[in-house]
Amino acid sequence: MKKIYLLVIILSCFACKKEAKKDDLYPTTETAQTPEQLGQEIFDGKGNCYSCHQTNKKIxxxxxQEIAKMYKGKNGQIVSFLKEESYPIVDPAMYATMKTNFAVTKNFTDEELKALEAYILSNSK
Ligand code: HEC
Structure with a gap:
């Protein structure tokens, strides 16, 4: 009987070790994320950008795609636009609607803003 208990204890220790290893893997996957991937995650997630911006048509x-084309063509800085430090160049007549989002984007870190920029620019054709 004692032997069985011992076996159970030893086995559960192995199980623990395996799980600990799995957890160790997560940070590595996180750092392997490219800026574009992080940008897309924010765009589709907490940024809520997708609700007004699709890929290839205006809603x-x-x-x-159109935003990326204009920013590349005019050498614009999406990061400074999202910090409200530069003027709209895509559709200035609709600027007031976009402006409501600066309350959100101003809370993003520079890394997050650069990631959003990288993601948007990666859509240009
Ligand atoms: C409520 C709808 C709405 C949401 C949500 C929204 N946008 Fe916009 N966005 C607009 C509108 C309308 C325009 C066009 C006005 C303009 O060009 O500034 C625009 C324009 C832009 C532009 C072009 C700026 C320029 O130079 O004209 C960028 C870049 C942009 N949005 C990024 C984002 C990002 C990133 C998010 C998410 C954090 C986001 N938007 C969320 C409505 C929205």
Whole structure:
């Protein structure tokens, strides 16, 4: 009987070790994320950007392909736009609608803003 208990204890220790190893893997996957991937995650997630910006057609805001094309063509800085430090160049008539989002984007870190920029620019054709 004692032997069985001992076996159970030993086995459960192995189980613990395996789980600890799995957890160790997560940070590595996180750092392997590219800026574009992080940007997409924010765009589709906490940024809520997708609700007004689709990929290739205008709904409320321009599609991000069009935004990317204009920003590349005019050498614009999406990061400074999202910090409200530069003027709109895509659709200035609709600027007031976009402006409501600066309350959100101003809370993002520079890394997050750069990631959003990288994601948007990666959509240009
Ligand atoms: C409520 C709808 C709405 C949401 C949500 C929204 N946008 Fe916009 N966005 C707009 C509209 C409308 C425009 C066009 C006005 C303009 O060009 O500034 C725009 C324009 C833009 C532009 C072009 C700016 C320029 O120079 O004209 C960028 C870049 C942009 N949005 C990024 C984002 C990002 C990133 C998010 C998420 C954090 C986001 N938007 C969320 C409506 C929205």
């Amino acid at each position: 409320i805001g321009q599609g991000i």
